[in-house]
Amino acid sequence: MSSVYPSTFWHQECTLCGACCTAPDIAALQKPLGVPCKHLDGRCQCAIYETRPQVCRHYTPDWVCGEVAPLPTLEWRVRRYLEIYGLEPASDEG
Numbered sequence: 424m425s426s427v428y429p430s431t432f433w434h435q436e437c438t439l440c441g442a443c444c445t446a447p448d449i450a451a452l453q454k455p456l457g458v459p460c461k462h463l464d465g466r467c468q469c470a471i472y473e474t475r476p477q478v479c480r481h482y483t484p485d486w487v488c489g490e491v492a493p494l495p496t497l498e499w500r501v502r503r504y505l506e507i508y509g510l511e512p513a514s515d516e517g
């Protein structure tokens with residue numbers, strides 16, 4: 424009998440798709456909705472990973488990742504992320 428088993432049958436890995444560092448507004452970073460975090464690098468990795476704020480540390484991958492991460496571009500991923508949460512990106516106008 425194996426002593427190794429998952430704590431849950433459902434598991435989602437972060438694939439560094441960049442959506443959760445771009446789509447939501449993050450007050451701790453003064454990051455507006457739909458705008459990439461200034462610490463997100465060109466490979467969708469966090470440039471301040473070791474010192475990232477608590478709000479980022481507490482974020483865990485969930486079913487939303489499965490919806491957004493497979494999409495081919497960051498723009499599409501962000502759009503889908505915002506759609507799931509019923510959020511609208513800020514208008515460029517005005």
Ligand code: SF4
Nearest residue numbers: 437438440441443488
């Ligand atoms: S949305 Fe999910 S898969 Fe994409 S970067 Fe965030 S945690 Fe990772």
Ligand code: SF4
Nearest residue numbers: 444460462463469479
């Ligand atoms: S600080 Fe890092 S983990 Fe947090 S939103 Fe910015 S890039 Fe993402």
